[in-house]
Amino acid sequence: MSFYYPLGLLGLLGIPVLIIIYIIKSKYTEQTIASTYLWTLSERFLKKRKPISKLTGILTLILQILAVIAASLLIAHPVFTIKASANDILFVLDGSASMNMSNDGATRFERAQSNINRIIDNSRGGSSYTLIFVRDGANVVFEGVTDKDQAKSDVNALSAGWSEADCSSAVGIAQEYFDANPSTVVYLVSDKQYEARNMTLVDVSGGEKNFAFTDYGYKYESIGVCGTGSVISYASDANVSVELWASVNVGDEAVRYGGTSVQLKKGEPKEFEIRTTLAGFASLELRIASRDALAQDNTVVLYDEAKSQDRKVLIVSDLQDTVYLKNAISGAGKAVVEIMSSKKWEQDVAEGYGLYVFNGYSPSSLPKNAAVWMVDAIDGSGAGSGLSFRDYESPRDTTGPGSYYSAKFADEKELSSQQRSLVKGLLRRPVAIRKYAKYGVPRSFTTVMRINDNPVVVTGLNENNDREVVFAFRIGDSDFGLSADFLILVRNLVDYSFPSVLERTVYKSGETMNVNVVPGCENITVTAPSGKSVTLDTVDNAVCEVRLDETGIYTLKVKKTGAEEATLYAFAGVPLSESNPTGGGQLALSGEREYSYSDGFYDNLLAFFIAIAVLLLADWGLYCYEQYQLR
Amino acid sequence: MGDLVINEAFLQQVERLQTALKNNVAGLFGGNHKSRTFGSSCEFADFRNYMPGDDITKIDWNAYARFETLYLKLYLDERRLHTKIYLDVSQSMAFGNGKKRVAQLQLAATLAYLSICELDKVSIYAVRDSEIIEIVSSISGRETYFAEITKLNDIEYFGDCFISESILPTQVGYGDGLSVIISDFLTDNDYERAIDYLADKKRDLLCVQVLAAEELNPKIRGKNVFYDSENQSRSYRKNINKDIIRAYREAVKYVQDRIRDYCNARGAEYILMRDDKPINEVFFEQLAQAEVVK
Numbered sequence: 048m049s050f051y052y053p054l055g056l057l058g059l060l061g062i063p064v065l066i067i068i069y070i071i072k073s074k075y076t077e078q079t080i081a082s083t084y085l086w087t088l089s090e091r092f093l094k095k096r097k098p099i100s101k102l103t104g105i106l107t108l109i110l111q112i113l114a115v116i117a118a119s120l121l122i123a124h125p126v127f128t129i130k131a132s133a134n135d136i137l138f139v140l141d142g143s144a145s146m147n148m149s150n151d152g153a154t155r156f157e158r159a160q161s162n163i164n165r166i167i168d169n170s171r172g173g174s175s176y177t178l179i180f181v182r183d184g185a186n187v188v189f190e191g192v193t194d195k196d197q198a199k200s201d202v203n204a205l206s207a208g209w210s211e212a213d214c215s216s217a218v219g220i221a222q223e224y225f226d227a228n229p230s231t232v233v234y235l236v237s238d239k240q241y242e243a244r245n246m247t248l249v250d251v252s253g254g255e256k257n258f259a260f261t262d263y264g265y266k267y268e269s270i271g272v273c274g275t276g277s278v279i280s281y282a283s284d285a286n287v288s289v290e291l292w293a294s295v296n297v298g299d300e301a302v303r304y305g306g307t308s309v310q311l312k313k314g315e316p317k318e319f320e321i322r323t324t325l326a327g328f329a330s331l332e333l334r335i336a337s338r339d340a341l342a343q344d345n346t347v348v349l350y351d352e353a354k355s356q357d358r359k360v361l362i363v364s365d366l367q368d369t370v371y372l373k374n375a376i377s378g379a380g381k382a383v384v385e386i387m388s389s390k391k392w393e394q395d396v397a398e399g400y401g402l403y404v405f406n407g408y409s410p411s412s413l414p415k416n417a418a419v420w421m422v423d424a425i426d427g428s429g430a431g432s433g434l435s436f437r438d439y440e441s442p443r444d445t446t447g448p449g450s451y452y453s454a455k456f457a458d459e460k461e462l463s464s465q466q467r468s469l470v471k472g473l474l475r476r477p478v479a480i481r482k483y484a485k486y487g488v489p490r491s492f493t494t495v496m497r498i499n500d501n502p503v504v505v506t507g508l509n510e511n512n513d514r515e516v517v518f519a520f521r522i523g524d525s526d527f528g529l530s531a532d533f534l535i536l537v538r539n540l541v542d543y544s545f546p547s548v549l550e551r552t553v554y555k556s557g558e559t560m561n562v563n564v565v566p567g568c569e570n571i572t573v574t575a576p577s578g579k580s581v582t583l584d585t586v587d588n589a590v591c592e593v594r595l596d597e598t599g600i601y602t603l604k605v606k607k608t609g610a611e612e613a614t615l616y617a618f619a620g621v622p623l624s625e626s627n628p629t630g631g632g633q634l635a636l637s638g639e640r641e642y643s644y645s646d647g648f649y650d651n652l653l654a655f656f657i658a659i660a661v662l663l664l665a666d667w668g669l670y671c672y673e674q675y676q677l678r
Numbered sequence: 679m680g681d682l683v684i685n686e687a688f689l690q691q692v693e694r695l696q697t698a699l700k701n702n703v704a705g706l707f708g709g710n711h712k713s714r715t716f717g718s719s720c721e722f723a724d725f726r727n728y729m730p731g732d733d734i735t736k737i738d739w740n741a742y743a744r745f746e747t748l749y750l751k752l753y754l755d756e757r758r759l760h761t762k763i764y765l766d767v768s769q770s771m772a773f774g775n776g777k778k779r780v781a782q783l784q785l786a787a788t789l790a791y792l793s794i795c796e797l798d799k800v801s802i803y804a805v806r807d808s809e810i811i812e813i814v815s816s817i818s819g820r821e822t823y824f825a826e827i828t829k830l831n832d833i834e835y836f837g838d839c840f841i842s843e844s845i846l847p848t849q850v851g852y853g854d855g856l857s858v859i860i861s862d863f864l865t866d867n868d869y870e871r872a873i874d875y876l877a878d879k880k881r882d883l884l885c886v887q888v889l890a891a892e893e894l895n896p897k898i899r900g901k902n903v904f905y906d907s908e909n910q911s912r913s914y915r916k917n918i919n920k921d922i923i924r925a926y927r928e929a930v931k932y933v934q935d936r937i938r939d940y941c942n943a944r945g946a947e948y949i950l951m952r953d954d955k956p957i958n959e960v961f962f963e964q965l966a967q968a969e970v971v972k
Binding site: 082 | 778864902903914928
């Protein structure tokens with residue numbers, strides 16, 4: 048046994064002081080009373096006392112001496128060495144999203160922290176503690192810490208994440224510690240049912256009730272938007288209520304538009320549809336209204352990005368078929384369209400539009416930092432379009448099948464995945480064209496429609512490095528303007544012309560969100576649900592990556608040159624695998640476990656506190672008994 | 679009246695009381711106590727036949743006229759008694775805060791007043807060591823009472839008290855009244871011969887034991903040496919604990935029982951008077967219950 052503060056033993060000097068006080072106090076008090084007759088007479092009635100009762104006189108002194116000894120030891124803080132009782136303890140703590148499930152007011156992660164604290168408390172002094180935390184990756188939070196309070200403090204400072212966590216990588220790190228010391232006691236603290244070898248699994252799952260969306264989406268029906276998807280109940284059969292909330296304009300507060308009740312059987316997803324009279328929306332939110340252990344997987348928010356974009360289009364045209372383009376661009380393309388005559392364009396070049404459509408008119412130069420559509424508008428100069436005009440092609444016949452050309456859309460197979468979005472959804476009916484122009488097209492351009500081998504609709508970057516769409520025929524010289532494919536293609540081409548900042552708006556926590564630096568973009572700021580903001584590097588990167596560590600709605604502020612700041616939203620949900628973490632697979636530490644422990648120590652002062660309290664209480668009780676019992 | 683301050687209203691109440699004597703009174707004529715013998719008071723008692731030698735002035739001539747037989751008219755006899763009050767004036771009675779002394783003197787003064795109201799004579803004696811000192815000598819009448827009773831304030835308390843040795847040599851009348859001994863009786867048996875003596879003299883006897891509250895229920899604990907206030911050579915050295923306190927209480931009870939039994943066996947009355955008890959309570963409760971007064 049040793050002492051942290053040996054000087055505390057000086058408190059034992061209090062013992063002789065106590066004895067001296069006792070001796071001084073033991074002197075008989077002399078006093079004169081009326082008569083000693085009754086006191087002397089009482090001797091006749093005094094019963095013979097038990098020998099042990101004679102000790103009561105010094106019992107108080109004994110108790111006080113013991114209390115002084117205990118107090119001195121308490122101050123000196125003794126440390127008892129206990130042979131071969133301490134070991135190295137390593138914790139692998141799962142910080143995945145499922146650890147946020149709560150039950151009885153405590154989350155699984157809090158229960159995990161409590162378990163680790165308890166293990167640390169119960170371990171022998173002299174043990175060392177190492178913690179590997181698995182959240183966005185596996186990290187060693189602390190290693191070889193011998194201070195229990197420090198270790199517990201570090202554990203309690205952690206919080207679970209909202210993404211999936213790969214405990215196998217943590218076990219890989221743990222293997223290194225195990226190899227270095229095969230006596231290391233490894234605890235795997237998780238809510239997943241791992242089959243652990245050479246590790247002790249501390250299961251913190253509680254069979255909590257949880258619902259989640261296994262699928263979600265929406266579709267437009269004749270009466271309005273219809274929310275679709277499927278929900279699941281993991282713990283038991285349940286009847287859950289699903290609601291559809293939406294906001295019509297960006298920034299509006301969501302309003303409930305409908306709901307349905309879904310009877311679920313345990314573990315079986317069930318589809319639902321919520322029909323509304325909503326014509327369109329900026330954001331659409333599907334909610335599971337029933338309460339469960341993890342609220343974050345009960346909501347999915349879908350956004351219509353077109354609502355977020357300021358799609359302003361200017362059509363420069365003197366032709367009557369412009370009406371086809373205007374209707375298609377404003378309807379299917381969800382854009383605000385203005386029409387300007389070529390004469391006015393030449394007088395006063397308009398600015399501030401995201402897309403310029405030149406229909407049957409070839410400008411002397413193309414506008415910059417905006418997409419351009421050239422509809423039968425490239426003459427010999429090319430005007431910086433990158434294409435070179437060769438000749439017009441007209442059929443020989445004026446009537447009958449020989450009086451038009453049959454144009455076909457490009458096959459998806461010959462297009463890249465990115466290019467396929469241009470022909471997405473097309474019915475692919477042949478288009479009859481009476482007259483078209485032959486252009487020399489650079490290889491970088493993508494052919495969307497062709498007549499024989501001649502491209503009639505192409506997309507690419509013009510000499511200003513802006514997106515460009517070229518129609519080699521006049522809409523009025525074809526039946527294209529009356530077909531459904533015209534609307535679909537215009538929609539696809541408008542989407543192409545207004546490149547999305549975000550490829551998609553719904554993510555899972557832990558995923559990386561690619562943010563496209565669109566032309567003219569000056570600044571993009573991403574704000575996480577927690578309020579943490581980051582400004583992206585839009586100068587050096589065409590695509591910026593943002594890791595989504597949180598669940599909820601991320602807000603993007605996009606500032607373009609000459610335009611107002613646009614606000615976009617993206618939703619990050621809980622990964623479906625985290626809504627019901629069950630089997631975690633097999634995790635093993637290779638090698639044979641050994642049982643060689645180092646010397647530990649015991650320095651808990653609780654026993655001394657209790658001893659002092661008991662002794663003082665006994666002393667006080669004795670005093671009260673002597674003083675007050677007979678009164 | 680100094681220490682003897684007694685409420686005037688209380689004295690008026692006392693005036694309505696009477697001492698209840700058990701023995702046949704044999705005092706002087708002119709008192710207020712009815713004797714069992716026939717005498718010459720105004721209160722008619724009975725008739726009896728005339729016998730030669732009887733005082734012919736006592737013959738009831740009206741009865742002779744009706745019955746033609748001589749009847750003698752008898753009247754009750756009333757006696758004047760002599761109340762003797764013996765006060766223990768040893769050191770033990772005055773020790774402490776003096777409440778024992780005050781209680782003793784108040785009781786003595788009140789009993790004396792009661793006797794004065796009954797037209798009796800009253801003598802008050804102080805008993806110290808083996809001597810008897812007459813403080814108030816055969817007084818009667820209220821004016822004399824109020825003039826003399828203040829002498830009680832002048833009594834000094836010191837020395838020891840041997841009741842028997844003091845009272846036995848004194849002359850007391852035969853059956854001529856009430857004797858009262860007011861003491862703490864903290865002695866082995868010193869009082870017994872005095873009780874016997876007074877009982878033999880056919881005097882009504884009241885023994886009042888005055889004890890302090892602390893003497894009845896001591897609060898003191900721990901290691902103590904007690905010295906007797908009357909005799910410093912007498913001492914008691916003990917660690918006062920619960921066992922000793924229990925034994926002490928048994929001793930107190932033993933002393934009370936012994937005096938009570940001794941008194942009862944000789945037709946005397948005994949009461950215990952706590953020094954913290956008001957005098958009116960002692961009078962109207964304890965003395966009335968003991969049928970000393972009525």
